[in-house]
Amino acid sequence: MNDLSVQFEGVSKKYAHFSLENIHLELPTGSIMGFIGANGAGKSTTIRILMGLVHQDAGSVRVLGHSMPADQAAAKLDIGFVSEDMRLYGAATLAWHMDFLRPIYPRWDQTYAMELARRFDLKPQQKIKGLSHGQRVKAALLLALARRPRLLVLDEPTTGLDPVARMEVLGELMAVLADEDRTILFSSHNTLDVEQISDQITFIDRGRIIDSDDKEAFLDRWRRLRLVLPPDGVVPRLPGVVEVGGSGRLPVLTTNRFEPAMVSACNDLGATVQAVDTMTLEEIFVANVHSRRERLTA
Amino acid sequence: MHSDIVISQSDGRPMYLQIMEQVKQRVAVGDWAPGDEIPSIRQLAVALRVSVITIKRAYLELEREGVILTQQGKGSIVAPNQRLSPQIYHEELSERLDEVARLGDLLGLSSEEIARRTKEASDRLNEARLTKEIV
Amino acid sequence: MNWSMVKGLIFKDWYFQRTAILLAFAGGAVSLGIVCIGGQASFTIGLILLVTVMVMISAMTVMGNVLGERENQTLPFVMSLPISYLEYTTSKILGNLLIFVPFWLTIVAGSLAVIVASPVIHGFFAFAVIMGVEILVNTCLMIAVALVTESKGWAISAMVAGNLAINVVGYIVAHIPGISNGMWGTTIQWRPAATISLVTEIALIALLLVGAFFIQSRSVSEIDSHSG
Numbered sequence A: 001m002n003d004l005s006v007q008f009e010g011v012s013k014k015y016a017h018f019s020l021e022n023i024h025l026e027l028p029t030g031s032i033m034g035f036i037g038a039n040g041a042g043k044s045t046t047i048r049i050l051m052g053l054v055h056q057d058a059g060s061v062r063v064l065g066h067s068m069p070a071d072q073a074a075a076k077l078d079i080g081f082v083s084e085d086m087r088l089y090g091a092a093t094l095a096w097h098m099d100f101l102r103p104i105y106p107r108w109d110q111t112y113a114m115e116l117a118r119r120f121d122l123k124p125q126q127k128i129k130g131l132s133h134g135q136r137v138k139a140a141l142l143l144a145l146a147r148r149p150r151l152l153v154l155d156e157p158t159t160g161l162d163p164v165a166r167m168e169v170l171g172e173l174m175a176v177l178a179d180e181d182r183t184i185l186f187s188s189h190n191t192l193d194v195e196q197i198s199d200q201i202t203f204i205d206r207g208r209i210i211d212s213d214d215k216e217a218f219l220d221r222w223r224r225l226r227l228v229l230p231p232d233g234v235v236p237r238l239p240g241v242v243e244v245g246g247s248g249r250l251p252v253l254t255t256n257r258f259e260p261a262m263v264s265a266c267n268d269l270g271a272t273v274q275a276v277d278t279m280t281l282e283e284i285f286v287a288n289v290h291s292r293r294e295r296l297t298a
Numbered sequence B: 001m002h003s004d005i006v007i008s009q010s011d012g013r014p015m016y017l018q019i020m021e022q023v024k025q026r027v028a029v030g031d032w033a034p035g036d037e038i039p040s041i042r043q044l045a046v047a048l049r050v051s052v053i054t055i056k057r058a059y060l061e062l063e064r065e066g067v068i069l070t071q072q073g074k075g076s077i078v079a080p081n082q083r084l085s086p087q088i089y090h091e092e093l094s095e096r097l098d099e100v101a102r103l104g105d106l107l108g109l110s111s112e113e114i115a116r117r118t119k120e121a122s123d124r125l126n127e128a129r130l131t132k133e134i135v
Numbered sequence C: 001m002n003w004s005m006v007k008g009l010i011f012k013d014w015y016f017q018r019t020a021i022l023l024a025f026a027g028g029a030v031s032l033g034i035v036c037i038g039g040q041a042s043f044t045i046g047l048i049l050l051v052t053v054m055v056m057i058s059a060m061t062v063m064g065n066v067l068g069e070r071e072n073q074t075l076p077f078v079m080s081l082p083i084s085y086l087e088y089t090t091s092k093i094l095g096n097l098l099i100f101v102p103f104w105l106t107i108v109a110g111s112l113a114v115i116v117a118s119p120v121i122h123g124f125f126a127f128a129v130i131m132g133v134e135i136l137v138n139t140c141l142m143i144a145v146a147l148v149t150e151s152k153g154w155a156i157s158a159m160v161a162g163n164l165a166i167n168v169v170g171y172i173v174a175h176i177p178g179i180s181n182g183m184w185g186t187t188i189q190w191r192p193a194a195t196i197s198l199v200t201e202i203a204l205i206a207l208l209l210v211g212a213f214f215i216q217s218r219s220v221s222e223i224d225s226h227s228g
Helices: A043-050 A072-076 A094-101 A110-119 A133-145 A163-177 A191-197 A215-221 A261-268 A281-297 B015-029 B041-048 B052-064 B085-106 B111-130 C003-016 C018-036 C040-071 C075-079 C085-117 C119-149 C152-175 C177-183 C192-218
Strands: A004-014 A019-028 A032-037 A058-063 A066-068 A079-082 A151-155 A183-187 A200-205 A208-214 A223-228 A241-247 A250-255 A272-278 B068-071 B075-078
Touching (some): A004 A043, A004 A183, A019 A043, A019 A200, A079 A133, A094 A110, A110 A133, A151 A163, A163 B041, A191 A281, A200 A215, B015 B052, C003 C085, C040 C075, C040 C119, C040 C152, C075 C085, C152 C177, C177 C192
Antiparallel strands (some): A058 A066, A223 A272, B068 B075
């Protein structure tokens, strides 16, 4: 399945104090992409451009085969969107929202909607303004999921949810993917969630995509090598070393191009490799951003 | 059948390795018999709430090691020929022992001390089995 | 243009403003009643009340359903629906006009009927028509400003300016020779001056609405205070 649900090519957008530059993004149908970035990095702007809510200054955006923002109405018929700053109508009930959306979306599944309400512990007859934050997030997700969209676009879907609710939401998101024609893009601070369920991961920092790859490749490429140097030893120079930490005779090298051959290379250069640590996605992200910012200021 | 496999988040090893190990255990123990159907990649991904790409990798490795077979468009089954599975455990044992040797060396232990510690670990395992803590 | 979606959006807006709309109609009915009591004093008072109520309705509905989306942060939800910004704009313009116009029409027609029914004030006819349409112009101004600026500050300014404008226009029109010299008479007169005034007003309405529509279609709304 090689067609793309989402394709950004050379997308740029300028604001007074921030700009998005040269964004390339490819999201294959049937996969799930996690979008990680610090606050203000550009995740939300990118997502809004994807939805046609913000018009890019340059570059092309295609979503489900439609050109955005020109064709946004057609594209949005197949998209479920939930963002952190989105609010439902406080004066209305969840049931009202379901009734409002039902005639709009041809694939609306009312049975599934009620099932989700049960699983998410939501009462359809309750007014939105009476719901807690977590419940509102779940309500918005319910409304997005019940339309059986081909593409789910989520901006911070698990932020503000308690651990149990998070697990439920992750479960529902994965259930969406049981159908291999459906795709998910979600942005999150929660690197654990992203690490667990994403197929593809994209890092964004200060308006630029700094890395994008499939998750297993990320986890494979990045390692920390803990070395022990001999008394007059020098830190070995290796390709792909992104950061050197530690001190004195115990340097720690962080690399994004790990290969087993590196271990023997270190040994050949006189440094004993004491340990080769894998890195969590969070550590990878921080190291990536850190090294990039250092390079820019150097 | 799906909930048989349980992923531990605090386990430091990559997810795909955990999955592989659990599949191999089930096969080794006989829960999943040769020729039995196992969950499809997507089914397992949904059940475990783990990305498809991770399950795919685990299955690919398992197939390479001869533990399972994937049939085009028909899902996966436990490989009818399981003669390779003890081999895999031997490989893993060798790797682990190398690591034990390295750690012992780091701590400045002698070979005898390392061997003694290994035996202690084995004794603990047998004791636990006797008190029915594990099957 | 997806009229089915536009309809859905309009009904949604009306649903959320149902109380305000009902109250406004009630206020209008009361004012009309006062106008009908008879006599110049109650006629004038009633008329002023009517104008006030009408301006308030338009302010309320426009602020409510145009600016309300921005305030309540429901704009992302609405824009996530399968619509383009054009459909959104259309639903706001139509939604507001469809509430206002029947009400306005009833009141203006009612006032004109009262004028026609009592020969004493027949002369007011032309003036009343022009001022009636002026109020519609005012409402369209508010709608246009609220849509294009999406700002409460600007909308309120437009409302205040519009209110003042009505008075100013009223004064000016009342002194146009073609109209003033028939105003206090007992015959209905329609002079070219009246026609010109009316045509100008209608042109203004078209300009405001089409202008707002056009501006909106050029700049896709930036639903984004840039928070990353």
